[in-house]
Amino acid sequence: RKEVEQDPGPFNVPEGATVAFNCTYSNSASQSFFWYRQDCRKEPKLLMSVYSSGNEDGRFTAQLNRASQYISLLIRDSKLSDSATYLCAVNIGVTGTASKLTFGTGTRLQVTL
Amino acid sequence: DGGITQSPKYLFRKEGQNVTLSCEQNLNHDAMYWYRQDPGQGLRLIYYSQIVNDFQKGDIAEGYSVSREKKESFPLTVTSAQKNPTAFYLCASSLKGRISNQPQHFGDGTRLSIL
Numbered sequence: 607r608k609e610v611e612q613d614p615g616p617f618n619v620p621e622g623a624t625v626a627f628n629c630t631y632s633n634s635a636s637q638s639f640f641w642y643r644q645d646c647r648k649e650p651k652l653l654m655s656v657y658s659s660g661n662e663d664g665r666f667t668a669q670l671n672r673a674s675q676y677i678s679l680l681i682r683d684s685k686l687s688d689s690a691t692y693l694c695a696v697n698i699g700v701t702g703t704a705s706k707l708t709f710g711t712g713t714r715l716q717v718t719l
Numbered sequence: 720d721g722g723i724t725q726s727p728k729y730l731f732r733k734e735g736q737n738v739t740l741s742c743e744q745n746l747n748h749d750a751m752y753w754y755r756q757d758p759g760q761g762l763r764l765i766y767y768s769q770i771v772n773d774f775q776k777g778d779i780a781e782g783y784s785v786s787r788e789k790k791e792s793f794p795l796t797v798t799s800a801q802k803n804p805t806a807f808y809l810c811a812s813s814l815k816g817r818i819s820n821q822p823q824h825f826g827d828g829t830r831l832s833i834l
Contacts, residue, residue: 614759638820649809649825650762693761697820706777707823709754711761 607632610696612710619717623684627713629694630676639677641668642693644712650693653679684717691715722746723826725810730831732797732804740795740829742810749815751793752823755779756807768793769815797831805832 611630619625631639639656654661656668656677667680677696681688691712698706723744732738744751750769754762764777768787782801787793793812797804807830811823 640822647807649827652822652824655820655822695823706752706764706767708764709762711759 609633609708610694610710612692612694612713614711614713616714616716619684619715621684621686621717621719623717624680624682625684625715626678626680627692627694627715628676628678629696629710629713630674631696631708632675633696633698634672634675635698636675636696638697639668639670640695640697640707641666641677641679642695642709644691644693646691650709653692681715684715686717686719689715689717723810723812723824725808725826725829727829728827730829731834732831733834735799737796737798738804738831740797740808740810740831742793742795742826744791744793744810744812744826746812746824747790748812748824749790750813750821751787752811752813753777753783753785753793753795754809754811756809756828762809765795807831 609632641653642650643653644650654663656670660669665682669678691714693712694710695707726741752767753765756762763779765783766785768774784796809828810826813821813823
C-alpha cells in the first residue's frame with residue numbers, strides 16, 4: 607500500500623459545481639497535512655494546511671479524519687481557474703527535524719463551461 | 720522580493736556528464752529539499768538539509784549529490800551514475816518549526832533532458 611494515495615481523476619465538473627477530493631495516508635503517526643495546487647508544467651503551490659478541527663479559506667475547505675486516516679479538500683462554486691492538479695502532502699515529523707513530506711500523485715480537476 | 724530561485728529553467732545533459740542545478744532562497748528558511756517529478760509518479764525526495772553543512776538522503780539519492788555550504792544555497796549535482804535523469808527537478812524550503820508542521824515552498828523547477 608502506498609504511503610499517500612489519491613484518485614488520479616480527472617474529475618470533470620461544470621463551473622459552479624462543488625467537488626471533493628480525498629487523500630488517504632497509511633502511517634497513523636502522521637502529524638501534519640497540506641494541500642498543494644500544481645498547474646501544468648509548473649511548481650506546486652501551497653493551497654492550505656489542514657488542521658485537526660478542519661479549516662476553510664474562501665471556497666476551499668480542508669478536513670482531517672484521523673480515525674479513517676484521510677484528508678479531504680472541498681471546492682465550492684468551482685471556477686474555470688480552479689482547473690489544476692491537487693496534491694496532498696503528509697508529514698510524519700519528529701520534533702526538531704525538517705518537514706519531510708510525502709506527496710500523493712495528485713488528483714486532476716478540469717472545470718468546464 | 721522573497722522566494723526560491725532555481726536555475727537554469729531547462730538543462731540538457733550529454734552522456735557521461737555531470738550537471739549541477741542551482742537553488743537559492745532568500746526566505747531565511749532553515750531546511751531545503753530536492754525532489755524529482757516524473758509523469759504519474761508524484762514528487763520523490765532526493766536529498767534534504769536541515770542546517771548548513773548537513774544533509775540527508777531521501778528516497779532516491781543514488782546518482783545525485785548535494786552540498787549546503789550556505790544557508791541560502793542548496794545545489795544538486797546529477798552525476799553520470801544517474802542513468803535516467805530526465806525529469807522535472809524541484810527545490811523547496813521550509814522553516815524548521817516545532818513538530819515539523821511547516822509547509823514547504825517550491826521554486827519554479829528545472830527540466831532536465833538527455834541529449
